[in-house]
Amino acid sequence: MSLQNLQLEYVDMYLIHQPVRLTEMISRTPVAAEIIRPLDVKGVWEGMEECKNLGLTKGIGVSNFSCKKMEELLSIAKIPPALNQVEMNPVWQQKQLREFCKARGVHITAYSPLGANNTKWGDNRIVESDVLADIAKAKGKTTAQVAAMGV
Structure with a gap:
C-alpha cells in the first residue's frame, strides 16, 4: 500500500483480503491449486498491527476468514481484527461464522448481498x-x- 499514491496520510480500514498466499499473479478464477500456499498469519498480522500502531490505518481487519482461520488469528493477535468481510446473502447466510465473530467482538461486514x-x-x-x-x-x-x- 502506498499512502503517497493514494494522497492520504492514513486509510480508515486495512484488510487482509484472503487467508492464502499465491505464488504468481492471476488474471482469473478459479485459481490452480498448485499456486496456493498457506498465509503466514502471524507475520502478516504483526505487520498489520504495526501499521495501526504507526497511525497508517485507523483499523485493521480481514476478509474471507473462516472460523478456523479467525481462531488462529485471534490466538496470536495483540490487536484483534475490527471486522471480517465475507460474502453473505440470503442463499449463503454464514450463521456459524456470524455467531463466532459476534461472540469474539469481531464485526461482520457482508459483500455480494x-x-x-x-x-x-x-x-x-x-x-x-x-x-x-x-x-x-x-x-x-x-x-x-x-x-x-x-x-
Missing part, C-alpha cells in the same frame, strides 16, 4: 428468486432491496 450474479462468479439465484420477488412485491421494494436488507 445479491450473490455472485454474473457468469464469471455464479448465477442469478437471488435476484431471480420467486420467494424474494413475492416479498419485494408485498413490501413495495425491489428484489435487490429485499436481498440486501436480509443479511
